[in-house]
Amino acid sequence: xxxxxxxxxxxxxxxxxxxxxxxxxxxxxxxxxxxxxxxxxxxxxxxxxxxxxxxxxxxxxxxxxxxxxxxxxxxxxxxxxxxxxxxxxxxxxxxxxxxxx
Numbered sequence: 001x002x003x004x005x006x007x008x009x010x011x012x013x014x015x016x017x018x019x020x021x022x023x024x025x026x027x028x029x030x031x032x033x034x035x036x037x038x039x040x041x042x043x044x045x046x047x048x049x050x051x052x053x054x055x056x057x058x059x060x061x062x063x064x065x066x067x068x069x070x071x072x073x074x075x076x077x078x079x080x081x082x083x084x085x086x087x088x089x090x091x092x093x094x095x096x097x098x099x100x101x
Contacts, residue, residue: 021091022069023055029091031057036096039088041081050077053084 020027028034038056052075054066068076068087078084085095 020071021055021088021093022071023057023066024059025069026059028055028057034058037093039081039084041078041084044077047077050079051081051084053078053081 021029028037034057036057040054040056041051042054044050044052053068055068056066059066068084070076076087078087089095
C-alpha cells in the first residue's frame with residue numbers, strides 16, 4: 001500500500017511541475033510578478049457549444065494574442081467558463097472575483 005501511495009505522490013508532483021498556461025507564447029505560471037489575470041469568455045460563432053477564453057494579464061492588447069494555447073500552439077477551447085476556471089485551478093490559480101459586463 002505504501003508503494004502505491006509513493007507512486008501516486010510522485011505522479012502528482014510531476015503533474016504540478018508540468019503545469020502550463022500559455023498565452024501569446026508566454027507561460028504565465030512562470031511569471032513571478034504576476035498575481036492576477038482576467039478571463040473573458042466569448043461564444044464561438046461556428047461552434048456554439050464551445051467558448052473562446054481570452055486572458056488579460058497586463059500585456060499589450062490584441063484579441064488574437066490573448067487566447068490560451070496548448071503545448072502544440074493550438075488555441076484551447078472550453079465547454080464553459082466553469083471549464084476554463086477548472087483548467088486555471090488545475091494549473092495553480094485561485095478564483096478571486098466575478099464581474100458582469
